[in-house]
Amino acid sequence: MDEACMKKQNWDVKETELFLEILKDLDMKKCLDGRKVRNNTLFKVAHRRMTAAGYHRSVDQLKFRWKLLKSAYYKCKRSPNAPAPTKIQGWWRYEKTMVAIMESRHPLVGPEVNSDRNDEVTEDSDVEASMLHWPQSCRDNNTQNLDLIIKMDPEMNSHLKIGFIGAGNMAYGITKGILAGNILPENILVSAPSVRNLGRFQELGISITHSNVEVVGGSDVVFVAVKPHLIPLVLNEISPHVTDRHIVVSVAAGVTLATLEEILPENTVTIRMMPNLPCMVQEGALLFARGTNAKEEDGALLRSLLHHCGLVEEGPETWLDIHTGLSGSGVAFVYLFAEALAEGAVKMGMPSSLAHSIASQTVLGAGRLLRDTGKHPAQLRSEVCTPGGTTIYGLHALEQGGVRASTMSAVEAATERARDLGRKPAAGYRK
Numbered sequence: 394m395d396e397a398c399m400k401k402q403n404w405d406v407k408e409t410e411l412f413l414e415i416l417k418d419l420d421m422k423k424c425l426d427g428r429k430v431r432n433n434t435l436f437k438v439a440h441r442r443m444t445a446a447g448y449h450r451s452v453d454q455l456k457f458r459w460k461l462l463k464s465a466y467y468k469c470k471r472s473p474n475a476p477a478p479t480k481i482q483g484w485w486r487y488e489k490t491m492v493a494i495m496e497s498r499h500p501l502v503g504p505e506v507n508s509d510r511n512d513e514v515t516e517d518s519d520v521e522a523s524m525l526h527w528p529q530s531c532r533d534n535n536t537q538n539l540d541l542i543i544k545m546d547p548e549m550n551s552h553l554k555i556g557f558i559g560a561g562n563m564a565y566g567i568t569k570g571i572l573a574g575n576i577l578p579e580n581i582l583v584s585a586p587s588v589r590n591l592g593r594f595q596e597l598g599i600s601i602t603h604s605n606v607e608v609v610g611g612s613d614v615v616f617v618a619v620k621p622h623l624i625p626l627v628l629n630e631i632s633p634h635v636t637d638r639h640i641v642v643s644v645a646a647g648v649t650l651a652t653l654e655e656i657l658p659e660n661t662v663t664i665r666m667m668p669n670l671p672c673m674v675q676e677g678a679l680l681f682a683r684g685t686n687a688k689e690e691d692g693a694l695l696r697s698l699l700h701h702c703g704l705v706e707e708g709p710e711t712w713l714d715i716h717t718g719l720s721g722s723g724v725a726f727v728y729l730f731a732e733a734l735a736e737g738a739v740k741m742g743m744p745s746s747l748a749h750s751i752a753s754q755t756v757l758g759a760g761r762l763l764r765d766t767g768k769h770p771a772q773l774r775s776e777v778c779t780p781g782g783t784t785i786y787g788l789h790a791l792e793q794g795g796v797r798a799s800t801m802s803a804v805e806a807a808t809e810r811a812r813d814l815g816r817k818p819a820a821g822y823r824k
């Protein structure tokens with residue numbers, strides 16, 4: 394480690410005080426009990442807040458600083474009257490806050506305390522922080538816990554820098570959803586080779602560039618929203634600039650996590666996600682799968698970033714292609730049906746514009762009722778259907794046209810196409 398780097402590891406009073414205030418504010422008493430003391434998420438929250446305040450420490454450095462402070466606290470407890478019981482310079486400044494944190498956490502008895510005491514280290518070894526092995530975050534931390542932790546820190550996302558590579562319809566849809574949350578336009582940067590799609594981002598107050606590398610350099614979360622056949626090209630271009638600071642989220646249909654991980658540097662946090670266009674009106678349906686290095690808290694962060702886009706779910710990667718058929722492409726199937734409904738009305742003599750606005754309201758109303766009641770579609774269908782009435786005559790006509798089978802085939806065909814794109818992203822692809 395060179396001298397400049399070692400210097401960077403020296404904490405000054407202001408920085409340490411801020412760090413402790415953040416930990417206190419995060420209410421460690423509730424969140425860090427025993428085994429969860431090293432919960433990555435909390436340190437990540439602290440990391441984001443420190444970064445926002447202009448202090449650029451890695452999560453591991455924060456953990457190590459905490460370890461030192463705890464060590465000093467225990468030394469002090471053991472021999473309160475001994476002079477300079479710790480090597481942390483100016484320890485007296487932090488003692489009060491440390492006591493406030495530690496003594497609201499648990500009494501100084503019990504096995505956890507003993508195990509904490511074993512963590513005692515000297516400040517001299519601070520420079521070795523990056524080499525320390527920290528246990529993985531506890532597997533028993535379910536998503537609910539993580540969501541709670543993130544909710545505790547409502548400003549967390551607002552400091553995140555978000556980048557989009559590709560300025561097409563999907564990037565725009567996700568951006569609109571993100572902006573409905575607490576991310577400000579000035580924290581978003583979008584790139585595309587031409588200006589033709591960039592204007593609408595500018596109108597939202599978002600910065601634009603033609604440089605994908607600039608987007609990576611200025612972002613914590615990078616959405617890659619180019620067509621699937623361009624993914625290898627774009628990832629090869631940005632790969633030298635991707636670091637452990639980044640979460641790379643691909644929205645490209647079919648492109649697998651294995652492909653992303655093969656091109657990006659080892660240890661890159663990758664997430665594969667399939668959104669859909671209604672993100673634009675905060676009614677999207679999004680499914681994501683985490684890559685090898687993406688932890689639960691990375692998924693929780695993505696969820697909290699996108700929750701204004703609509704329904705956000707996590708699942709195994711094998712469901713991503715199915716979700717593409719069901720929902721990514723599925724919205725287009727619904728539009729086709731809406732169009733056909735309107736055309737049926739036009740055929741029967743209704744003016745086109747009225748027919749289309751009634752068709753869209755019908756799709757919206759049917760969808761909301763389906764979602765909000767949680768009823769099975771067949772149940773709602775039967776509630777509309779009077780015996781011998783109009784609806785059953787119409788449904789009969791639809792069944793004769795094979796609408797159910799052809800819709801199932803449409804989902805199947807789109808799923809298979811996504812799987813093909815995953816095998817050969819460029820195969821038969823048209824822009």
Ligand SMILES: NC(=O)C1=CN([C@@H]2O[C@H](COP(=O)(O)OP(=O)(O)OC[C@H]3O[C@@H](n4cnc5c(N)ncnc54)[C@H](OP(=O)(O)O)[C@@H]3O)[C@@H](O)[C@H]2O)C=CC1
Nearest residue numbers: 559560561562563585586587590618619620621645646668
């Ligand atoms: N549209 C949808 O409903 C959905 C799309 N997706 C996925 O989202 C991705 C994007 O789709 P969509 O938004 O529809 O596509 P668009 O064609 O609307 O947008 C593609 C964007 O990529 C940009 N681009 C092209 N080459 C590069 C490059 N080398 N570097 C940076 N940007 C580049 C284009 O630039 P320019 O503006 O200059 O042309 C354009 O802005 C696809 O992978 C698709 O599978 C997923 C779910 C739904």
Ligand SMILES: O=C(O)[C@@H]1CCC=N1
Nearest residue numbers: 646717720721722723
């Ligand atoms: O048609 C496509 O390939 C993209 C993916 C899902 C929706 N649109």
